[in-house]
Each structure stands twice: as structure tokens, then as C-alpha cells.
Amino acid sequence: MSIEITGLSKKFGKKEVLQELDLTIESGQIYCLLGKNGVGKSTFLNCILDLVQPDSGSISLFGKDYHRHQLEVKQNLGALCEDNPLIEEFTGIEYLNFVAKLYKLPALEAEERIQSLVNYFFTDKESLHKNVAGYSTGMKKKVGIAAAMLHKPQVLILDEPFTGLDPIAAQLLVQLIRSYRNANRVILISSHDLNYVEKIATHIGVLNDGQLMYNGSVQEFTMNGSNLIDQALFQLLLPHHNTEATLDWMLT
Numbered sequence: 001m002s003i004e005i006t007g008l009s010k011k012f013g014k015k016e017v018l019q020e021l022d023l024t025i026e027s028g029q030i031y032c033l034l035g036k037n038g039v040g041k042s043t044f045l046n047c048i049l050d051l052v053q054p055d056s057g058s059i060s061l062f063g064k065d066y067h068r069h070q071l072e073v074k075q076n077l078g079a080l081c082e083d084n085p086l087i088e089e090f091t092g093i094e095y096l097n098f099v100a101k102l103y104k105l106p107a108l109e110a111e112e113r114i115q116s117l118v119n120y121f122f123t124d125k126e127s128l129h130k131n132v133a134g135y136s137t138g139m140k141k142k143v144g145i146a147a148a149m150l151h152k153p154q155v156l157i158l159d160e161p162f163t164g165l166d167p168i169a170a171q172l173l174v175q176l177i178r179s180y181r182n183a184n185r186v187i188l189i190s191s192h193d194l195n196y197v198e199k200i201a202t203h204i205g206v207l208n209d210g211q212l213m214y215n216g217s218v219q220e221f222t223m224n225g226s227n228l229i230d231q232a233l234f235q236l237l238l239p240h241h242n243t244e245a246t247l248d249w250m251l252t
């Protein structure tokens, strides 16, 4: 197993966001975490990324306890966080080189990897030589994604990777994520963009009330394709919602 989480709990004030949550994600999976706004998806990912301190529970990656093997675990982890912090004074290229140095990539290899990611993902290559401060949301996101993958981490965690991307970049990202998947890697993604989740997920987790309300294969979630992921999610989370009756006043 690649990611093993046991009894993970996190409270903010009185709000219990995660309650004794257990989850195992095997390598080879593209695990997509779904759920309503504010349900705790980013909190969950940030606990794995050591950006939020859980109240209790344990996290191990590839059999190594996070806290006992911090450096080794972090070297093998690549992440796009929801707030995607970049260094605004750097150009995109400078930022990617900076990240490559953090991971101690040899200079030539770093240059080749950055160049290939630039060629793949950035139709607007000129902008990568301007300061990040002037970038659009989507451009910042593409730089954040490239930075997360540069060191070829075994565990790739992407929080809302499709938000803000244009349809071309999103389709390129779908293909990138699919190609990145292999038997030795695990990919964990939180997303509301179910059209894209549909194209990449092998497994689905639905977070609700601090627990995983569903955790399993995408085939089982969609009843072998008889439902789309958005329909399956709606039925799971709001089975008795009568949309038309609720909006009666508006429809007449």
C-alpha cells in the first residue's frame, strides 16, 4: 500500500472536520476525493502534506511513518496546494529552477525536464519569462502543477488542479495525469470538476460529516457506467432533493 491513514481527526474550534478517518490508497490508483464545499477535502490533503497538524491519527507513505521519516517522505511527495503559493518576484522559469534546486536535481536534468514541461503545457511560453506576480490564475496553476511534478514524486497530490484552467490546458492535464500513473506511484486529487474526474479517476472517495461516505472503485460508484459521476454523487449526497418543488415560485 502507498498511503495509509488511520484514525485521522481534526477539529477547528468546535467543528470536527475529520473524525477518525481511515483510508488506504494503493499505488497505481488515481484517487479522486469529492465532497461538498467546506467538508474538509483540503484539510485532509493538508494533513498529508504536513501543512495542517491533525489532532490525532497516523499517516504513512510507502510504509514509512510520516513523522519518523519526514525528509525521505517529503522528497517523494509532490503537491499543488489549494492556495498555490509561488514566489511572485520570480519569473515562471526562475521559480521552476528554484524548485529543481530544492530537490537537488542535477542542472542539466532540471533544464531538460523544465523545457519538456514548458513545451507540453505552456502555449504562451513568452510569459514564463515575466514575473509570476502578473500571471493569470490559470497560468499560476500550470506553474504550480509543473513544480509539483518536476522531481517525479512517487506520491502526487493535487488540490483542485482543474479550477481556473482553460479547456485546452485542462485536457493536457488530463493526459499528463493519465500518463503519470504507474504501478509505483499514487495520485490523490481533490476536485469539483467532475467532467475531468470522470476521465482520470480509478477510485473515488466522498467525504461527508468527517468520514468517507464512499470509498471504492469508480466502476462501483457509477454502477458500471450506468451513472455519470455527477449523478452518482448527487444521489449519494442529496437523494431526496426535489429541485423543481424547491424553486416552485421561480418556475411559474
Ligand SMILES: Nc1ncnc2c1ncn2[C@@H]1O[C@H](COP(=O)(O)OP(=O)(O)OP(=O)(O)O)[C@@H](O)[C@H]1O
Binding pocket: 012, 015, 017, 035, 036, 037, 038, 039, 040, 041, 042, 043, 044
Ligand atoms: N485554518 C482554519 N481555521 C479555522 N477553520 C478552518 C481552517 N481551515 C479550514 N477550516 C474550516 O474547516 C472546514 C473544511 O474546510 P476545507 O477547506 O478543508 O474544505 P473543502 O472541502 O476543501 O472546501 P471547498 O470544496 O470549498 O474547497 C471549513 O468549515 C473551513 O471553514
